[in-house]
Amino acid sequence: MTDWRRQRSARDERIERGRAHAQGKVVAAASVVDLLEAVLLPGDRVCLEGDNQKQADCLARGLSACDPARVHDLHMVQSGVVLPEHLDIFEQGIARRLDYSYSGPQGARIARMLYGGQIALGAVHTYLELFARYFIDLTPNVALIAGVSADRDGNLYTGPNTEDTPTVVEATAFKNGVVIAQVNEIVDTVPRVDIPGDRVDFVVEADRPFYVEPLFTRDPAAVTETQILMAMMAIKGIYAEYGIRRLNHGIGFGTAAIELLLPTFAERLGLKGRIATHWALNPHPSLIPAIESGWVEQIHCFGSEVGMDRYIRERPDVFFTGSDGSLRSNRAFCQTAGLYACDLFIGSTLQIDLQGNSSTVTANRVAGFGGAPNMGSDPHGRRHPSDPWMKAGEEAGGTGDPALRRGRKLVVQLVETFGDKLVPAFVERLDALELARKLDLELAPVMVYADDVTHIVTEEGIANLLLCRTLDEREQAIRGVAGYTDIGRGRDHAMVETLRSRGIIRRPEDLGIDPLDADRSLLAARSIKDLVHWSGGLYEPPAKFRNW
């Protein structure tokens, strides 16, 4: 007779073995390795929580200290490959296969290990895509997650950095998996229950608080005149033009400049209330002046940001907060919100080709995707209209009954024509293709595909790709804003002028902007300390951003 409960029985046995190292659900930090060796089986699919923000670092250290004779050939399915331990376990033979999304700081090492065959790569995903697979064909056997505190029943308070945790737990706990949480402290009563205790099997009191990277803090002191000029163009030529109210920003200095120009440049243009009111965004410190000036109605967050917790607590009308007062973030929901309920994504990139494909891959780094390709794509499942979406759809053309026409999400690439060390951002051929060839990847790691990008903003102007009708026009529109790069100097000058007369290319002067006005005095905050002042002392920046 068929046994329909094999997975369930296996899970019960794992938990039973783990209990030997626990008091009830509670496990001491010193017993992490024993616990993991008891619960894990060779070949398990394991989600080790960590993304571009928080890290289950105590459990990561524990996993890398396991005996490879007992724990080996794991298949890691996780958002972020960020800590050294995340790759150590592949060198040690503890893990073998990898499906992931983001690998910022480990990008170079992961490339070397892929090349050396130490990692068997499934695929590099976007966050939402990987989360989706947790429920279809990459469901974890064991999830190792991070929270702020837990009670003895396993009720978990994830705090402001909830991020991926609910999604990971949902996929694991309800499909016969084991959930092990590290927490900063065991308490009698958690401030709020983010994860109910019946979904958490073990709680480890970590030796130190879990690590969070302040990835979304951009010091206004580092914003350049060029970035201010581009921000002015984006505000006047795109935000105002389309009436963008619902949006998501990337993490670059260009978008930080836009945030810092809202209470100054944009306010003087009379745009308050007409643009940038509803956000899918992490709590960027650089948005504080706009919030304090009454620009922002609400923000839903993927995660939190180091130092922003007190500020968020005091602004519950703007942020999503729990009954305890602190932020509730949720990466899966916020990614979905960014995909379906925002009319614009704007972010920067490292390379753009002549079709408009863009990539942040350089020849020796696999940085992964994170959420950007999801934010920066046109959702074909969208059905609700909005003015910007309809206007963009109209510009994209199409024939027949207007009521049958799709709208378009605006996907804007904000890019300076040359990057660090005079490396051109515009190229004939993306480095991603070379990397794919070297690593034998079926798909080149493209961040935003050409058919999703609608506008490219450089210091030379804005190219509106929606209005291009042929591939040739598109190429010249891109060349026409590519400045003095080889791509830019290879332009057909007559055609670029024609495109300009049709409004496909717009120069600063076409928008009534004098590049000499792009001055740092336009920034609502010119330092981290200014942001602290704007917040009334509620923003508490990490030490590395202070100069006082």
Added chain:
Amino acid sequence: MEKLTFRHTTNRSLAGTKAQAITGVVASGNLEVLMERSLAPDQCTVEIDTAINGYGDVWEAVISDFVARRQPGGLRITINDGGARPDTVTLRLLQGTRLMEAV
């Protein structure tokens, strides 16, 4: 280090009476531009000392566009470059001519 010199003939002299102006700072990715009104009204020279070799054709294009746009006749322009990007070069040149146009 690389030295570059460009000579241009302009249609007119730059407006204003200021004899000299300096803008920018020599730093990584930045440059200083010294402008002196010391040439014939239809002449403009640009001498560059740059920290990064091999970008002569980009400099030539940037300077040509600037001369065509501003017609800086009469100016001797001297640049100390710490490896600035072309857009920064253009910005400094425009800042310099704005200063020179002051009466």
Added chain:
Amino acid sequence: MAMVPVSLSADPLDQSWYEASARARLDGLVDPGTFEEFIGPEQRVMSPHLPAFDLPRAFDDGIVVGRGRLDGSIVLVAAQEGRFMGGAFGEIHGAKLVGLLRAALVAKPAAVLILFDTGGVRLQEANAGETAIAEIMRAIVEARMAGVPVVGLIGGRAGCYGGGGLIAGTCSRLVVSEVGRISVSGPEVIETNRGAEEFDSRDRALVWRTMGGKHRRLIGGADAFADDTIRAFRDAALDQIGRAPAFDLATLEAEQARLETRLDRFGDARDATEIWGRLGLNDPAAVPGLDTETFDALLVRLPEAPRDAR
């Protein structure tokens, strides 16, 4: 709606001292239109050494010197450009400052103002730079003996380190802003020599509470604390010129006694906050967050106000 807590003024005097170039600081500091530069960029007196290292030069070698009026009185001024080679002293750079200070003996200005922004001596011309430091200190002493106050203004990107820190110690008065730092060895140097456990140079809060403007003001290492605007530095410079002490044996002995007492009282402290506590501050941890007005008010209420002699 909240009041705008950050100045959005476009008035040059309201611009950040920290962000402004050496030339912009000088332009705003002296009375409008009164600045006359000595050895200007058009003379192209540049470093003879940097080309040997394949490094770009600056027309003014990173220091602007000249004469201007401050509230009507003639002052000699020198401003270092912290972004060019970290504002470091090279041969020309140093010689320009020495020359300016010696000219003060003849010109008898109301003061010499030195706008420090320096990491110390330029490695590529270290011998000339070290010599310049010594010559500058001697020239400052001679100017002060001749009755010309020398006031240092510190609030730039590079701080005031190395030989700059030594020179600052010989000035009649020092004005510092919160972002300004004064020290001889920089954070990275200390960490390299003594280890990150002794001094973690990446802990910027630690760097500032050890070398930053507020700490220097609290322990008498600077005589005035200014907001980070050109206007605030101008006002403070004016005020401090009038407070410059006579330069005689009594002043030097008083300064020596002050430094000995300071070492006795605080020599065993492990952190600046400990010193602030001993000075009678109730909430040392709150000091870095205080604005200028509150900080100055706190100084006045201290049981012993920071005392200087110089």
